[in-house]
Structures are given as structure tokens and as C-alpha cells.
Amino acid sequence: MSYSQDLIPPRPAPPAAYTRLNPARVLGIVLLVIWAALGVGLLAMMITNWDQDKFVKYGPRLLDGLVTTLLIVAVSIVCGAVLSVPIAIGRMSKNRIANVITFAYVYVFRGTPLLAQVFMIYYGLGGFRDAFEQVDLWWFFRDAWYCGVLALSLNTAAYQAEILRGAIESVPRGQREGAASLGLSSSVTFWKIIVPQALIVALRPYGNEIILMVKASAILAIITVLDLMGQTRYAFSRTFDYQAYLWAAIFYLAIVETLRHVWAAIEKYLTRHLKR
Template sequence: MNTELIQLALPVLAKGLVATILITVISVAIGFNFGLGLALMRLSENRYLAGFARCYSLLFRGTPLLVQLFLFYYGLGQIAFIKHNPFTWWVISDGTRCAVMGLALNTAAYTSEILRGGLMSIPVGLKEAAKAGGMSPLLRFRRIEFPLAIRQALPAYGNELILVIKGTSLASTITVLEITGYAKRLMSQTFAIFEIFAIAGAIYLVVNLTLIMAISLLERRLMRYEGR
């Protein structure tokens, strides 16, 4: 591979890496909290809340992320209420903000199912013991249910985080200059298709391997008392 091409590509793709990480962090932060709320709604005895969360999950997990991004970026602006509302227009008028919204809403659907599975895995007897000990529902959730659910859901949620990072590459289709967006620009300038995208792929691989190692360390730390 041409070293001059590498020297040209790396600084440019590094700028895209910053955008990729920023989009990922914000999307995951929003998506996790929203997904937790949806998971609690799914487990609620209120059939309307449970039904809403179920329909939301089916909608966002049943349609491609690319289609969702196109609908948000190109479609929502044609709705008069959204177009003339200052806040909603501020969100969808910028590709980066729209990508964050799309990824956050998408990962919230998957996160809700992952966390719901973690919450459902908690033994009923443990909940009853906490209730008998006088714990309020909020305290019981904060000290017992949520920590145990996270421990059970961490491996699956780690996979979801990796999918979010890879999903950021689709943001380039709505004018966002992240890693893939800058790679496309470099490709049109240098016509070195294989080399440019090989470097971009290597950057994604390094980021994901780093994340995998971090999740493994966290998982071992959370499981350090297992079996004792």
C-alpha cells in the first residue's frame, strides 16, 4: 500500500473518527435511557403502556436503519408541523443531529428488549425478599433489580454497542462526514477505492476491538463474586 496515501488518508479519517465517536456516545446515552423506559413499560401491568412499547419495538426493529434515516432526514421536513416548529426543524435540518436521533431511536428499541430480558431473569424470590424487607419499589429497583439486570444483559448489550458503531457508517448517506463519509470523499479525490476503504475498515476494527476488550473487563469485574 502506498505510504503517501496512508499519510494523506489517516489525518482525514481521524477527523471522521471524532464524529463517529461523538455520534455513538450521544446516541447510546439517549437510546439507553429511552430503552430502559420502554423496557419498564413492557413489564408494566398497564396494557396501554405495554402495547405502546411493544409496537415501538416492532416498528424500529422490523425496519432497516437506513430507511429510518432517510425518512427522518428527507421525509419529516415535508410535514408542515415539523417544518414550522423551531425545535423539530432544528433537529432534522442538520445531518448529524438527524443521525443521532435515528440511531438513538433505533438502538432504544433493541436496548429495551435486552434490558427487558435482564429484568425478567431476576428471581421472583429475590424481589419478594426485598419487598418483605420493607424496600420501596424505587429502592428495590435501584439496589437490586437494575444492577442484576445489567449484569445479565451486558454481553448482549455489548453487541448492540458494536452494531451502533457500525451503524454510524450509514450517516454518510445523509451528508454526515464521519469515517465512511470522509472515506467516500477521499475515494472521489484519489480513486484509490480499495486502499481508502481498507484503512477505514481498519479504524472501525480497532475501535470495535477496543470496545470489546472494555466490555470483557467490565463483565469480569461484575462477575468477580460469582461462584464464591
Template sequence: MSWNWQAIITHFPELLKASITTLELVVLSSVIGLIFGVVLALLRLSKNPLVQVFPFLYIFFFRGTPLLVQIFLIYYGLGQFKAIQESVLWKPVLSQAYWCAIIAFTLNTAAYVAEIVRGAIQAVPRGELEAADALGMSPVQKFTRITLPRAFGIMIPAYSNEVIFMLKGSALASTITVMDLMYASKVIIAKTYLTLEIYFAAGIIYLLISWLILALFRLFDRSFNKHKRYNPVQK
């Protein structure tokens, strides 16, 4: 068996162009999912059992069911309700595969981010919180100036992994005809019958995107947590 390297070179720009849609899906769902995740985490940390019920059930559902099922429920399922078809969001948003994919990815990643944020908040050193109390900070000041910033610093590595997982999961958007990297690969393969070569090229692009995401998070982590770096005094 011989590889058709010329086909890879020829179609690589087309795959790169399609990867822009993949990046859009990942970035939008990750950013919006982070916001929702923080809210869910705060609700989960509430001392009121009634407040904890919704986030618990939400997280249980979206972490316990496959992402592909969630995509199908949103893209195919919502259209079964006449009230949704007659709503103002139907044509511009809910009838579009692109936005349905973003909604599904956002809801899914928010569930995982919520647990990451919750764990990070609980991991904030108690001594720092006690120091904030000693300084006379109000609960809001302590949360916004100490708890939340420290929690974000703690959760960066785990959140970067979640973004990578979302990048891999974004390939499922092709199942509802979103013109992402995986969908473009399938179209090219249907025309050329070069399955191995095209999927190899797509895999390289996914690998490059993953490397870029990890590099950006590493830089952000070093900048945000620069106080953790220890410079020994030279004797």
C-alpha cells in the same frame, strides 16, 4: 495488482480524524438510547395492556424496518411538514444531518435495548426478589436496589453487542452527508481512485474501535459483576 501502502499511510490520519465523528454518533446514540430503552422496557413490563401498546408498536416498527429507511424518514421526511419547518427545532436540529443521524440511531437502538433490558429484568433470580421482600423492602427499594442493578449486570454482554451493531450501522450516516469515517473514505476514494486501500484502512479503524469498545465493556463487566467471581479455598 500491487497495493499503494503509501496512500494508506498518507490518508490514515485523515480517516482517524473522521472517526471522531463516528465515535460521537455511537456514544451519544447509545447513551441516550439506553435511557429510552429502560423506559420502554418498564412500559413493556406493565400489567396494564393499554400501557403496553405504545412500546410494543414502537419496538415492532424500529426492529422491523431497516435503519437506512429510518434515517431517510427523519432526514428527508420531516422536512416535508410545514409545521416542523416553522418549529424552533428545525434550524438547530432537524435540518442538520448530524443531529438527524443521532436521532435515528437513538430511536433505533432504544428499541433493541428495550428488549435487552426487559429480558434482563425477567432473568433476575426470583430468590433475590423474595429475599428483598423478606427484608421488608418497599417495591421502589426492591426495584432500585435489587432488580435494576442485577438486570444491568445481566445485560452488559448483550448491550455491548448492541453498541457494536450501532458502530457498524453508523456507516449509514454517510448517506445523508455526515462527515464520518465512511464519508471521509468516499471522499478520499473519489480523489485517489484507491478503493481497496482506503476501505481497507477504514475497516482497520472500525476494527480498532470495536476492540476498544469490547475491552471497555469487559472491564466494566468484571468490575460490576465482581461478586460472580469464585475464589476456591486453598486446602
């Protein structure tokens, strides 16, 4: 048997590779400079065209619209999450009728524009006023706020159902087999083993869905809902000042960025056991 008696002496780290400029890198630098110049110019215009009177007059309306937007998104996401559970179960069911019905639901609401769905609910269901009055539901369908929340809830339920179904099916089958070998019931296996792992997989897609709902809620301004975009349209119709839309964009950007950081913190906390 042979063995080495001398250790390899330590060597310095290899020099950093020099990356030469190429056309793609140059184009990226140029685009970054252009975007930075546009951002600086936009900020300069907002400062030079600042109107204190308009800000004092319409600022509270924008804040009220911001609160309305957050409330609409929160209610829609919660209602959509509740609806998505039976839809996801139906999509995974071996019952052909349940599978076909839930597939049709998901196919329609994911395959048609959200704007069309809002119009169908707000304007289309208005044609059934007599029927809704007989069952005392007209108070709901005559209000744009309720119709908007209903449309967003039905739309996000289809997306959340697919997120949940994909996450559950991504859990390896060996988890179920291992639970069965230990004598665990199917309900305990599903809720204690499958669902926790599935929710970790679905965490990031759920965050993306919430962000998309924040931006999609601006559509409700078209049916007279005075959310953030609705109040912005009102302010612009009175002042014809483009800065109203700039402030709306800043508010939406702040919401999205806050959600992104909060969701990243939640994901980091829930997946801390997966990191070494």
C-alpha cells in the same frame, strides 16, 4: 463395620487422547491457510502500493471522521439508554395502553431496516419544513448529523429496551419475595436488588449493541454525514484508491477490538464476586 486399611496407590494421569484427522478438521485447516494467505497478500499489496502523498493529504480527514463516528455512537448510545428505560417499563407494565404503545415502538424499530429509518427521518420529515419552522425546530431536522443521531438513538432504544426488559425479568421472583419479607419497599427492592442483578445479566448484550452501533453508524455516510465512512467515500472519490476503504476497515476493526477488550475488563471486574 468394615473399613479399608490400605490406601489406593497413586496412579499416573491417563495418556492424552489422540485426535485423528477427520474431514471437518482438514477443511478447517485449509480454510485457515486460505485466510492467512489472503491476509498476507492484502498486507503485501498495501505495502507495495503505498502512496505517501495520499496518506498525508487524506489521513487527517480519516482521523476527523473517526472522531465524528465515536461522537455519534456515544451520543446515540446514551440517548438510546435514556429512552429505553420508560420503554422497558412500558413493556412490563400491566397497563394495556402503555404495553401496546411500547410494543408497537419496539416492533417497528426492530422490524424495519435502519437505512429506511434514516431516510424516513432525514428525507421524510423534511416535508414538514413549514411546521418545524413555526416551532423553531427546522435547524435540527435540516442537519444530517442531528437526523442521523436521532435515527440511531431511536433504533438502539428499541434494542436496549428489550435487553433491559429481558434482564429484569430474568431475576428470580424469589428476590422480590425475600425483599418483601424483610419489609423493604418496592422502590428500594427494584433499585437496590433487582437492577444491579439485571445489569450484570444485560452487560454482555449491551456490549454487543454498542459494537453493532459502531458498524451501523457507517450508514449515515449516505445522507452526507462526514463520519469515518463519509470521509472514506470522499477520499475514494478523489483518488479512486481502494486503500481508503482498507484503512476504514482497519479503523472500524480497531474500534471494535478495543471495545471488546474494555467491555471484557468491565465485565470481569463487576462479576468478580461470582467467581470462585
